[in-house]
Amino acid sequence: KAGVTQTPRYLIKTRGQQVTLSCSPISGHRSVSWYQQTPGQGLQFLFEYFSETQRNKGNFPGRFSGRQFSNSRSEMNVSTLELGDSALYLCASSLSATQYFGPGTRLLVL
């Protein structure tokens, strides 16, 4: 079975721009979660989608949004980028409690 894939792997944007990241879960997994990881903050939970519905949300501003499609693929969008949004964005898919992570998208905001 193919693992979780994320595109793009690396991205450079400037402040004020917006960005869309994509995640394809393991086949058969209906839950997709997104995390932001920075060196000082560890894994911060953004949101979780299941069957195209957001069922959990972390404490991030409304500039961070996401969606899930009928094939379980998910996208997250960050609008009006700030320098502090520079991070590794990870997505994870799961069937039950155990989450399987993709390689991440490294976003650098200049």
Added chain:
Amino acid sequence: TQLLEQSPQFLSIQEGENLTVYCNSSSVFSSLQWYRQEPGEGPVLLVTVVTGGEVKKLKRLTFQFGDARKDSSLHITAAQPGDTGLYLCAGASRGTSYDKVIFGPGTSLSVIP
């Protein structure tokens, strides 16, 4: 609010030494996972433990789930440079219709050749 704590936060040891890292909470978990993450990559699942008191071994790594299912430990025997990375634990709790997962802050391990 559920919290998972990990200790130590940082660990630097010589190749060949043994070490133990801990994952603690005041909450009871239905299962607990350990992951290892290398810089710039996603966390890789090492093990899932589900039964209180359970011990699982993966080569030189030994994982234990506490009897009360609130804590866990990871013991590495004869550490090697390839063990270097960030070790994360994650606890899952049963909700009304699905599991909720929380992650600890991680233990950063450096094994010096």
